[in-house]
Amino acid sequence: MRLDVIQSACNELEQACAVIGRMVQVMEVCGTHTVALFRHGIRSMLPANLKLLSGPGCPVCVTDQGYIDTVIDLARRTDCLIATYGDMIRVPGRNTSLERLTLPNVRVVLSSDDAVALAQKHPEKTVVFVAVGFETTTPATAVAIRQAQELGLKNFTVLCGHKRVLPAMHALLSGRNDKIDAFLCPGHVSVILGSRAYEPVVKNFNRPCVVAGFEAEQILLGLAKICRQIADKRPTVDSVYSLAVRPEGNPVAIRIIDQIFEPCDGPWRGLGCIPDGALRIRQQYADFDAQKRFGIEQIPAEEPGGCQCGKVLCGLMDPSQCGLFGKKCTPDHPVGPCMVSTEGACAAWYKYQR
Amino acid sequence: MCLAIPARIVEMTGDRAVADAMGNRWAIRTTLTPEVKLGDIVLVHAGYAIAKVEEEEARQTWELFAQIADMETEQNQAKGAEQ
Numbered sequence: 001m002r003l004d005v006i007q008s009a010c011n012e013l014e015q016a017c018a019v020i021g022r023m024v025q026v027m028e029v030c031g032t033h034t035v036a037l038f039r040h041g042i043r044s045m046l047p048a049n050l051k052l053l054s055g056p057g058c059p060v061c062v063t064d065q066g067y068i069d070t071v072i073d074l075a076r077r078t079d080c081l082i083a084t085y086g087d088m089i090r091v092p093g094r095n096t097s098l099e100r101l102t103l104p105n106v107r108v109v110l111s112s113d114d115a116v117a118l119a120q121k122h123p124e125k126t127v128v129f130v131a132v133g134f135e136t137t138t139p140a141t142a143v144a145i146r147q148a149q150e151l152g153l154k155n156f157t158v159l160c161g162h163k164r165v166l167p168a169m170h171a172l173l174s175g176r177n178d179k180i181d182a183f184l185c186p187g188h189v190s191v192i193l194g195s196r197a198y199e200p201v202v203k204n205f206n207r208p209c210v211v212a213g214f215e216a217e218q219i220l221l222g223l224a225k226i227c228r229q230i231a232d233k234r235p236t237v238d239s240v241y242s243l244a245v246r247p248e249g250n251p252v253a254i255r256i257i258d259q260i261f262e263p264c265d266g267p268w269r270g271l272g273c274i275p276d277g278a279l280r281i282r283q284q285y286a287d288f289d290a291q292k293r294f295g296i297e298q299i300p301a302e303e304p305g306g307c308q309c310g311k312v313l314c315g316l317m318d319p320s321q322c323g324l325f326g327k328k329c330t331p332d333h334p335v336g337p338c339m340v341s342t343e344g345a346c347a348a349w350y351k352y353q354r
Numbered sequence: 355m356c357l358a359i360p361a362r363i364v365e366m367t368g369d370r371a372v373a374d375a376m377g378n379r380w381a382i383r384t385t386l387t388p389e390v391k392l393g394d395i396v397l398v399h400a401g402y403a404i405a406k407v408e409e410e411e412a413r414q415t416w417e418l419f420a421q422i423a424d425m426e427t428e429q430n431q432a433k434g435a436e437q
Contacts, residue, residue, distance in 0.1 A: 032357045039422065059355050085400070087355050111401025113383055133355060133400070140402045143385050188358045191397060191405045214357075215414050243411035244397055250405055253386045343355060 002217055009220035010045060016227035017047035025051045025179055026226055027172070027315050029165065030186030031058030031343030032214055038352035040216035050227065053177075053315030054345035056168055056271055057186055059133045060087045061313065061337040061344045064267040065301030067132075067161050068093035074128050074159070074294065075103050081122055082106045083115035084130035091340050094301055112144035119148065119156035128290045132161040135192045138279065139253035142260040145281070145288045157290035160281050162261065165189050166197060167277040168268060173205045176271060177314045182208040182226045184219070187241050192257075194249025195239040202235050211239035260285055269337050270303070270310035309336035312345050319349040326354060358399035359419075360412035366392045373398055376416050 017024060028034055034054045037043055043052060056062050072093050075082045082098070086108045089098040098106050105125070109115050112129060119127040131141040141158060148156040165186065172180060185198055190211045198209035208229040212222030221240040229235050239245050257279075266278020281289040290296070303310060306324050311317040319325050319338065329335035331347050338344035342351075361373035361382070369385045373396065380401075384390050387403040395412045396403035 031355070085355070110380075111383075113401050136358065136399050136404065137355070139386050139404070140400045143383070143402065188397070188399060188404070191358065213411075213415075215418055244405050244407045246405075250386060252388060253404060256386070341355070 005217045006220055009217065009224045012224040013050070013220065013227055014047050016224065016231040017050050019231040020049065020227065023049050023051060024181050024227060024230060025053055025315065026182045026184055026223060027053040027055040027180045028184040029055040029057040029169065030184075030189065031061070031341065031345070031348075032188070033057070033184060033186065033212070033219065034345055034348045035343055036214045036216075036219060038348050040219065042216060042219055043353075045220070046223070050223070053180065054312065054319075054348070055172070055183075055315060056268060056313040057134070057165065057189075058338070058341050058343045058345075059137070059163060060091060060341035061309070062163060062168075062268040062270065063088070063091065063132050063161050063337070064269045064298070065093050066267070066298045067159070068097070069301065070296050070298055071128075071130055071159060072096065072098060072101065073296075074290070075101065075106050078105070079126060080105060081118060081125040081127045082130060083109045083118050083127055085109065085132070087341055088130055088132060090334070091337060092334065112140045113147075116144050116147055116151070116153070116156055119153050120151070123155060126155045126157060126293070129156070129158045130161070131158045132163075134163055134165050134186070134189050135253075135257070136186075136188045138162045138257050138261065139192065139250075142256040145260050145285055146256065148288055149285065154287075157288055157293050158281065159290040160261070160279060162279040163266065163268065164263060164277055164279065166193070166201070167263075167274050168271065169201055170204070171271065171274045171277065172314060173201070173207065177316055180207065180315060181230055182210070182235070184222050184226065185209050185211040187211060187213045187245065190239070190241070190245045190249070192250050192253045194247050195237055195245055196247045197249065198237045202237055206235050208235040209237050211237075211241050211245050213241040213244065268313075270313040304335050307336040309338045309346070312338050319346040320353070322346070326350060358397040358404055360395055360407055360415050361398050362395050362412070363390060363392055363403075371403070373403070376419065
């Protein structure tokens with residue numbers, strides 16, 4: 001950590017916020033940023049008129065309950081083998097979670113590659129890969145589908161819950177919360193999409209978009225750049241994460257996402273249906289689509305009573321303002337999705353700011 | 355969930371590789387980064403290299419992880435002392 005860089009970023013931030021002279025609301029889109037902001041103690045270093053909003057950038061949190069219920073239904077079938085990232089097993093559906101069910105046919109995998117290997121090892125079962133995540137995670141699922149096709153695997157399927165970050169940012173500014181002044185853009189999603197991907201947000205909504213990594217100096221530099229742009233009334237796309245994020249992103253990854261998936265309207269938990277906010281498997285790969293294989297119709301679920309995760313995810317409410325926070329809803333007994341994932345806004349607030 | 359970890363490629367055959375981050379080694383795929391070579395440092399997410407990065411980026415992140423690990427050890431020790 002370079003203290004001189006941090007000091008000068010803080011000074012720049014102070015100066016810019018003084019020029020702006022009103023409350024500024026910057027949304028950190030990514031859950032990893034939310035946690036990093038707390039861990040580094042950055043929230044306490046900010047000018048009084050700069051407010052950070054935790055955005056809908058935790059894939060676990062925005063996965064609709066209807067999707068979780070579908071996974072649970074499939075997990076109850078003896079002919080299925082569920083392969084899931086560890087993040088998903090604690091998420092409650094309407095009645096229960098995968099963890100609480102303790103079914104023998106649920107396997108935690110570290111990679112989509114492991115899910116393909118499971119299908120090879122268990123020809124008697126149909127593997128259902130629980131595919132959630134944003135653009136960082138989607139390419140790995142796409143590679144797995146392509147590989148399953150190359151291997152001629154008939155028992156590998158994907159329950160596609162992948163989401164697209166940019167349509168959610170558009171949806172927020174188009175009505176759900178137009179008070180957001182700027183976005184601190186996710187570091188690792190941007191590794192795939194490239195910093196250029198945010199140009200339409202700047203063009204259509206006049207809001208700064210700055211990509212940052214997860215170290216304290218990068219986050220502060222990113223915030224300083226955002227506030228300078230607001231002060232100068234010159235919103236643009238910028239990146240302080242040039243060591244990993246290129247303007248064009250990762251073209252190989254973008255190509256394979258596009259080869260296997262197509263955008264569709266889809267439910268984001270707490271935000272509702274977002275146009276082009278989700279991905280579905282293209283028709284030519286339908287054999288690998290668990291939804292088609294098992295004839296599933298997913299029904300978006302109502303939020304649990306009293307849960308304010310929807311407002312939290314839109315930056316309209318701090319987690320501590322929810323009546324359930326820290327009382328009925330805790331990391332050990334989560335009610336809403338933002339308390340389940342360690343990168344959820346409520347879980348981060350509970351751990352660091354109670 | 356979108357966190358990627360920098361790691362050095364220490365073995366490589368085709369698009370299958372072994373990555374090393376601070377002494378921890380695991381199998382990864384380099385399908386999405388066909389340009390990488392043995393000895394390169396990559397960002398790894400969910401078992402896949404997603405970008406080649408420079409030594410400096412990796413060093414910063416590894417230092418940060420070491421700090422977090424130290425901090426959490428201290429916190430756990432403090433908790434242990436309280437109980």
